[in-house]
Amino acid sequence: MTGFSRRAVVSGLAASGIVLSARAGEAAPRFGFETVERQAEALAQAPFDATVPPLPAPLAALDYDAWRDIRFKPDRAFLGEAGGPFRLQLFHRGFLYPRPVTVSLVRDGVASPIAYSPDLFDFGRTRLDAPLPADLGFAGIRIHAPLNKPNLLDELMVFVGASYFRFLGRDQLYGLSARGIALGTDGDAEEFPVFRAFWIEVPAKDADALTIHALLDGPSLSAAFRFVVHPGEATTVSVTATLYPRKALDQVGLAPLTSMFFIGEADRGHADDYRPELHDSDGLQIAAGSGEWLWRPLDNPQARRISSFGDANPRGFGLMQRDRAFEDYQDLEASYERRPSYFVETQGAWGEGRVMLVELPTDNETADNIVAFWRPASPYPAGAPVRLAYRVRATLDGALHPNARVLATFIARATASGACQQAEADVAARLKRRFLIDFTGGDLAYFLPDPAKVEVVASATVGTVQATSITPNPHIGGFRAALDVALAAPGSTELRVYLRAGGRALSETWSYPWTAA
Structure with missing residues (x-):
């Protein structure tokens, strides 16, 4: 490829957090999402550089406990100068996080990089014998906000490692994670693109959301991301992304x-x-x-x-x-x-x-x-930008739709309760199974006095649904559906069940794969 220098692009990013600069005599361009898009597009037109600057020896030798003991000093947090509700902290490089990340603050359309300083961190029991370089960079970012109480700053969101990020709603604890992109996850070799730079817009005093921009880079693509975080009982993150494939993304x-x-x-x-x-x-x-x-x-x-x-x-x-x-x-x-x-x-x-x-x-x-x-x-072809938008909600409430939902799934032998159990070696027993599904919510409580009006609609892609039944379950204000499924020979089938009354679906559809050996 001609016209682009990978070294120039990367060095410009590392030095200032912004690749594009103004010509002589011109005002610096105002930072926006399109700024990150232009950087991602420029990166995509040069081969991916997988080089990771080596960590100084003291940091490279850190184990998990020693790295975790390096903590950002809360009184040095950023974003609070305008009196807004959000605070920014930074993760130190080391352990599983050797790759440097540049972090910049955006004020009135102008982006300014945050310089590394050991004074930003409390190293705890971790002792480093030699001074660290001024261009060390960071491993990731952490956002705090008054999530659970108006007078207490709680951890709201974290970006650290590859393109992973996690965020919380009220009264929640970290569990699953989101990612910017997944590549080859269901194949033989998974690729992990990385967020290599972040820009955080300094919020106003009365802000109820925080905007974070990120530049992603990897062997198969580069990309620009914008995350708008709205903390609350169910925190939401609105994501806008533009992907620039280096190669076809199949x-x-x-x-x-x-x-x-x-x-x-x-x-x-x-x-x-x-x-x-x-x-x-x-x-x-x-x-x-x-x-x-x-x-x-x-x-x-x-x-x-x-x-x-x-x-x-x-x-x-x-x-x-x-x-x-x-x-x-x-x-x-x-x-x-x-x-x-x-x-x-x-x-x-x-x-x-x-x-x-x-x-x-x-x-x-x-x-x-x-x-x-x-x-x-x-597949997305190489060289053609891909734009998408979505919102991710963190919630403790499982009622996303008005119909009944599945509360639990149980699997048992297709025999009467208390009956003598066949030996596990009995092939016929292994090819037949009973599935019990608890449905709750929606209009199910209305039908509890007359369960005969509720129909179990069941199907199997392979095999036979030999019997179905439905029983009121007052403990959950709903019903327990049961179906016996049999296969003619060892193999796999996909089961589907939903509840219906008078031609109207009362529940979501339960889908389950079953393999009998």
Whole structure:
């Protein structure tokens, strides 16, 4: 490629946080999202440089505890000079975060980089024998705001590591994460583009939102992002992005979400643990372009499992945490019942494609083994900008639609309760299973006195639905649907169930993959 120097682009970014500069005698250009777009476009026209400046030896040797002990001094936080409600802190480089990130403040359209200084940090028990270079940079950013109380600054949002970011609503604790982009997540080699620069607009005194711009770069693309964060009971992040592919993006994932699912009520065979369930999310929620709402319970599979849900112009999708009682987890430290759900609400026409769900096996509760994202039907060609917009909501409320929703899924042998159990080696027993689905909310309470009016609509892509039944469940103000499914031979099937009355759907659609060996 001609006309662009990668070295010039990168050095300009590192020096000032802004690639574009004014000509002699001209005023500096006003910073805006289009500034970041021009930088991303320029980067995309040069080969990706994967070089990471080496960390000074004392930082390179830090373990997790030593790195975590380096804390930003709260009294040195930025953004408070205008009296606004937000505060900016910075992460120190080290441990798993060797790549430098430039951070700039934008005041009245003018961007000014924040210079690294060790005086910004309390190093705690970590002792560094030699002075650190002035161009060290940072590892990421952290935003605080009066989220839970008007007189107390709480952590609101964090960007650190690749393109990951997390944010909280009121009374929430960190669980799942969002990402700027996913590439090759369901393939053989995943790519992790990085946010290499941030620009934070200094908010006014009465601001109720904070705007953050970010420049993303990776082997397959560069991109400009804008995040507008509205803190509240259900904090929302409005995302605007322009992608500049270096190569055709045939395994791209848009608005990706990453979470953890270890054990749940449907399968506790993975761990000998006193806690009934362990997960940051327990289901994938999809709002299809047709108006249908779909619920897919998550699983910790024995091998990698990839599911796709075709759609056109989806309204949204998310990884949700629906179990909200302490009794679901019995964990006094992790408080899984306070982990937020993230739901992506699309803006504009996203065209044809599919929601992808990747479930990976894990033997512990620390691994992020769940990923969900949108994949367009056609690859994005190299050199053609792609623009998209969406909003991500962090919520504790699982009622995103007016119909009934799935509360729990149980799987059992297709025999009467209390009956003598067949041996596990009995092939016929392994090819037949009973699925019980608890539905709650919507108009279900209205039908409790007359359950005969409620119909279970069930289907299987392979095999036979041999029987269905429905039983009032007053404990949840809804119903428990049951279906017995049988396969003629070992294999897999996709099950779907929803409740109906008088031709009207009363519930979302439960979708579940079952494999019988």
